[in-house]
Amino acid sequence: MRNKKWILLSLWVFLPGLFHSCQEETVTAEDPELLTRQEVQVEELMADLDAMVDEALFLQLNPLKAATGEGDYFRNSCPVVTYSRSDGTRVLTLNFGEGCTGRDGKVRSGKIIVTSGSFEESGFEREKRFDQFMVDGKKVEGRILKTITFDRQTLLRTASVEEEVTLTFPDDKGVVKRKASLTREYELHFPGIGRDNLMRSWGTVEVTRLNGIKFTKTITQENPVVFLVSCHRNVSGVVTFTTSDGRSWSLDYGDGTCDNLATLTKDGESKTIKLK
Template identity: 25%
Template sequence: MKITKFTFLAILCFAFALTSCDKDDTQETEPQFNFSSEDNFRAAQADNAIDGALNIVENGYVEGEEGRSQMNSFFNECTIITIQPNGNGGTIILDFGEGCQLNNGSIVSGIINMSYGAITGGTRTIDYQFEDFMYNNNSVTGGGEIFREIANSNGNPQSTINESIVIGFPNTSITATRTGLRIAEWVEGVGSGTWQDNVYNVTGNWDTELTNGFNRSGLVTEKLVRKLSCSFLVSGLLEVTQNNFTGVIDWGTGDCDNLATLEVNGQVYDIVL
């Protein structure tokens, strides 16, 4: 067949059009990660606030029922602790009033209610509920159940916590709901008589959903470390899945600070809590 100059140009344009379409299609189907510093900050802040609040729950129970840390309490005089045993269990109420600074520097207010049954086989179940509670300017509502082991397989006290907790943030109507499972093993400071050397290793998995539509799933891949003397998690890795992407939140290497990072596709984003 004889190919004229016009025919050749037509074929060339058609081929270019196909190539352009293929390229556009590839670009359109290739997923893009849209980083929102506000949403990731809120989700990380929710993690930190919930972990801090649950440590307060655990230490309220430990000091009130197990009688630990009596030489040097985690709670100061602005905390009213009411313990009501009933023979097979009892209740503990932690009342922080309109504002109370704990001995580790955390600022809290409101009430935490706990009720617990009898010890069976070295374990007991504790129900907890937050009432008008605030942790470092974040509102905390909801609650859950704690399966408390006096000694786990390592010989350490351990709390396995089911949670459904809502965090409210300052200066916004957006809230975060976290549901999941948190396991806290008390690994240092057991029986020392003071809270200042208490260290907990935290594992588990949970889903966090913001009311603006942002959501992510988290799985602890390297234990999160909480020193009770610090208001923040100090180390550990949390693998997160959001917007069809998987990333890792790194809480640091042990220093007590308000910094964390999120790494996605080799890009590192700073998170200031």
């Protein structure tokens, strides 16, 4: 009888921990809708970071706008931005401190640190790193390399973007390792003129989750993903997902409308899903 009580007590102590560990990573390859929703959050977070740093750089390098410290999309008094030059290296630091809310309503903390030989000239590589940086509870680690060229005929900025980033979601919702090789075009306008900034991206993204799920995202130049900065969302373009065990499906962001809807197609069947 004593042995039975000991077994029951051991199970009572052990099972809650087992149950909790099973709940930590609930996204599976068999659930493309849930996996897609979370990956869209990651994709849009990365685009948001890119646009936010560009806005901070513009304000820092433009004396007239720097006096106000206000951007169109992200920056108010948050974050504190510093810019330094030494030995041919430029360093831009966005310091969100223990946490502050930007114009977009998102709460950020920690630092983003961007270094380059030049922010003003075309062809220089920029390196973006993170120091205890978090967005709405999501922790971002790793680095992003970006090299920009400028076409004086089309007035388009084009960048090659290489990402090696780890994102940790709050509430035990998983850890995502992301390796991306993208081409990104920018349509940027001066603040306050009433025209929206947008970014077009295409290329490949390799994603590995903590629970072993691996998949690749492919975006073609003919149908790039378009991120509308004022909307803070992807609004058009098609992404193809392929998992390491051969499953595949696609996500169509639509016609450019700023909403949280997209069309997921798998095995010839399509349905409209809400992204977040």
